[in-house]
Amino acid sequence: MITNYVEDGEATGKVIGVDKIDPEENPELKKAGFHSPTTLYYIFGATDTDTDYKMRRLINQKHGDWNWLKDEFRRLEEQL
Numbered sequence: 001m002i003t004n005y006v007e008d009g010e011a012t013g014k015v016i017g018v019d020k021i022d023p024e025e026n027p028e029l030k031k032a033g034f035h036s037p038t039t040l041y042y043i044f045g046a047t048d049t050d051t052d053y054k055m056r057r058l059i060n061q062k063h064g065d066w067n068w069l070k071d072e073f074r075r076l077e078e079q080l
Contacts, residue, residue: 002079003044006072016069017042018076039080041073 003017022037023029041058043050052058055073059066 001042002076003042004072004076006069014069015044016072016076017044018073018080020080039077043069 001017001019003015005015019040019042020037021029021034021040023034024037038053039055040051040053041055043058043062050058050061052061055070059069
């Protein structure tokens with residue numbers, strides 16, 4: 001997993017992360033319905049962690065304008 005601390009230029013700072021998962025390496029993923037490698041996206045908060053394999057859905061479930069995170073997630077994906 002690759003993580004990074006990001007800020008939106010105002011008061012919001014978050015740790016975000018991306019991780020490649022492969023169902024061939026983890027049989028539990030196959031049981032959960034994953035059949036090919038995919039990327040998981042994380043937003044770590046002070047009291048919770050949000051995770052999804054669809055970046056846009058993860059961002060859209062947050063309240064307010066979180067679109068600034070798309071570019072940050074893409075930068076981390078390039079490092080995988």
